[in-house]
Amino acid sequence: MMGAALVFTLCAGAIVTPALLGPADGKMLGQVVYDLVLSTLNWPFASAVASVLVLCQLLVLIVNFRIAHPRIGRRA
Secondary structure, three states: OHHHHHHHHHHHOOOHHHHHHOOOOOOOHHHHHHHHHHOOOOHHHHHHHHHHHHHHHHHHHHHHHHHHOOOOOOOO
């Protein structure tokens, strides 16, 4: 379970691999942030999208820890 969360976290910010292997009309959030920063120079929106990406990763990790280790964070 933790391996899946780690792979998701590493792949969520990937830029080059999805661009090479993915379809031309679909983009992942890492690619969107990259395009916003370098192509359109829209840094405020890029930081907002990057914040959403980090919150999604954090949510996946929290759910993973709650399922895999239900006793962590709870008092006896």
